[in-house]
Structures are given as structure tokens and as C-alpha cells.
Amino acid sequence: MKKTDVIIIGAGPVGLFAVHQLGIKGLKAVVIDNLDKAGGQCIELYPDKPIYDIPAVPECTGEELTKRLLEQIEPFHTEFYLNERVEEVKKENDNWKVKTNNKNEFFAPNILIAGGVGSFEPRKLSIKEAEKFEGKSIFYAVKNKEQFKNKNISIFGGGDSALDWALELSKFSKITLIHRRNEFRGAQHTLDEIKKLEKEGKVNIKTPCQIESLEGEQNLKSIKIKFDNGKTEKIQTDVVLGFFGLIMKLGPNAEWGLNMNKKTIEVNAENFETNKKGIFAAGDICTYPGKLKLILSGFHEVALASVECFKRARPNEKYRFEFTTSSKTIQDRLGKK
Numbered sequence: 001m002k003k004t005d006v007i008i009i010g011a012g013p014v015g016l017f018a019v020h021q022l023g024i025k026g027l028k029a030v031v032i033d034n035l036d037k038a039g040g041q042c043i044e045l046y047p048d049k050p051i052y053d054i055p056a057v058p059e060c061t062g063e064e065l066t067k068r069l070l071e072q073i074e075p076f077h078t079e080f081y082l083n084e085r086v087e088e089v090k091k092e093n094d095n096w097k098v099k100t101n102n103k104n105e106f107f108a109p110n111i112l113i114a115g116g117v118g119s120f121e122p123r124k125l126s127i128k129e130a131e132k133f134e135g136k137s138i139f140y141a142v143k144n145k146e147q148f149k150n151k152n153i154s155i156f157g158g159g160d161s162a163l164d165w166a167l168e169l170s171k172f173s174k175i176t177l178i179h180r181r182n183e184f185r186g187a188q189h190t191l192d193e194i195k196k197l198e199k200e201g202k203v204n205i206k207t208p209c210q211i212e213s214l215e216g217e218q219n220l221k222s223i224k225i226k227f228d229n230g231k232t233e234k235i236q237t238d239v240v241l242g243f244f245g246l247i248m249k250l251g252p253n254a255e256w257g258l259n260m261n262k263k264t265i266e267v268n269a270e271n272f273e274t275n276k277k278g279i280f281a282a283g284d285i286c287t288y289p290g291k292l293k294l295i296l297s298g299f300h301e302v303a304l305a306s307v308e309c310f311k312r313a314r315p316n317e318k319y320r321f322e323f324t325t326s327s328k329t330i331q332d333r334l335g336k337k
């Protein structure tokens, strides 16, 4: 069994920054995530998309943000347990015992749940044949836009992801944007840009219609869509991108006896503790009056949670507030000479 000061559940941006905030206070943490890499939604859902509201970083992609967060916590040599899902959380005196689906066990006075939306899965195309093309011609996220260069791409969906990728990929591929309603839910200015491209013949928009069938042997050759008025149309297609939103599966996180509110965990906004002493929640998974599901909010939340974690992990020491610029202790912990 691995003993540590804080068990962090979730390696999204908030879990990663938690390592930093705990580390500069001299606390050790382990990070567990059921995805195969760190970064949470940033790396899984929008690695190539720019983010514009990280303080002092005017623009960076989801992937760049993840890299920078990982670089920032390098001095702490934190152990990551990836591809592991936390299944069980049990109290043992004043400590917590955590068990993963790989039967690894961890023991600590504190747990910090930075589990985002839980283990999330994209909603997929409803027709059975779609499975055989998945990962080859059908995708539900864009991990590397280079692989979509010079293709005929049919993009399904009416939200921001569908619109953003239609715009981005139209720079080097032929795009057909298909949605089951006439109205799009995504940002109006993106839609305006796409309508402009439609007039120039660079993007086709098909509404209101849905997928009817797929054609191709190993790889996709074409798709057939059906309009609400019953008409059908065949579209030459190498790649289908489906952006139908996510199915949020909170999974085991909802079973640990924590006070929940609409799939989120209620916390005290003074220290981000849940109704269980020593279990904290931060980032998208927590809720409190005025909560904003933004990365910067999560950063603030773990800064406060880490103070309370310190008090529990070092009951005989006094917590001292210090600036990184002037604290020799923090600079030593960061390996700065």
C-alpha cells in the first residue's frame, strides 16, 4: 500500500496544479487518472484548440497548457497512476484508503477529487456500422489535425466543437457540416464565418438531416444522409467527425457518500472540503454558490484546499503563508538555487 499526504483523483489541469500547490507547501501527492495521459478535458477534447483566459498566458492550446503544467510540477517528482480508475474510498481512523480497478491501494489523510465530469465518453453515431470505422474514418475528437489534411470531411453536430472544427479544418480540407436541426447552438460569430465560407463554396451546410448509412470496405468512401422531408443525399466522405456532446459518467465518484448536487460535489468554498473531513473537491466536479467551470477557478480552489490538506497532514506544524518570490523554503522545494 502506497502512503502519501494527498491522493489526487484526476490528472486534468486542476489536479496537475494541485500537485504544485501541495508541493510548495512540502506535501507529497500521488495522481490517479483513468485516462492514458495527463491533461483531462484539455488533452482529450481540445488539444489543438486555443484557450485565451489563462492568466498571463494570452493564448495556448489545451496541449500546451498541459505541457506547461507538467513542466511546472517536475521538481516534485510526483508518481502518476494512469489508466487506473479509483473505485473505492474508505475511512480508516482519521485517514482515507483508496482502491483502484487495478487493485492498487493508497493511504493518506487527504483526498483531493479533481475528477472533472467523471469518466467522460463521447456520444457516438447511432448506426451500428459506425463501430467498424471508428478510429480509422470516424472520430469523436480531433487529437492531431494533421491527419485530416486534404480530405473530404463530414462533420456532424450543432455546437461549438462542430463549428470550430468546421472552420479550422476548412483551411485545408473540403467540409460538409451536417446537423439535425436548422439552428446551430454554437457561437454566432463562428457560424457567420462558416456561412461566409459556404457562399464562397468552401463549406457545405446540410440541415435538418441525420446519418442514414455508411459505405466503404476498410475505409469510408461515402455517407448517405436523410433530410426531415424524407429526401436522401450521398456525400463523398473520407472522414466523419461526430460532435454530439459527452455522456458524463460520474461512475464511482458518486458512490462515496459525498453530498451531491446535479452530478457535482458540494464543497465549502472556504477550503473546498466536502461533507467528509479530509476529502476535498475542486475544478469542474465541485459546486458552491457562484461556481464557474473555468480552469482559473480550479486553480484558485486547489490553492485553498492545499492549505487545509497541510493542516491535516502536518497537525503539529503551523501553516505559514509565503510568497514564492521571497520564500527560500519554497525555492528550495522548486529546486531553485
Ligand SMILES: Cc1cc2nc3c(=O)[nH]c(=O)nc-3n(C[C@H](O)[C@H](O)[C@H](O)COP(=O)(O)OP(=O)(O)OC[C@H]3O[C@@H](n4cnc5c(N)ncnc54)[C@H](O)[C@@H]3O)c2cc1C
Pocket (backbone or CB within 6 Å): 009, 010, 011, 012, 013, 014, 015, 032, 033, 034, 035, 039, 040, 041, 042, 045, 046, 050, 051, 052, 053, 084, 085, 086, 087, 114, 115, 116, 117, 118, 119, 120, 161, 251, 252, 253, 282, 283, 284, 285, 293, 294, 295, 296, 298
Ligand atoms: C471544448 C472545450 C473548450 C473549453 N475551453 C475552455 C477555456 O477556453 N477556458 C477555460 O477556462 N475552460 C475551458 N473549458 C473547460 C475546461 O476544460 C474545464 O473547466 C477543465 O478541464 C476542468 O478541469 P478539471 O481538472 O476539473 O477536470 P477534467 O479536465 O475534466 O479532468 C478530470 C480528470 O479526472 C479523471 N477522473 C474522473 N473520475 C476518476 C476516477 N474515479 N478515477 C480516476 N480518474 C478519474 C478523468 O479521467 C479526467 O482526466 C473547455 C472545455 C471544453 C470541453
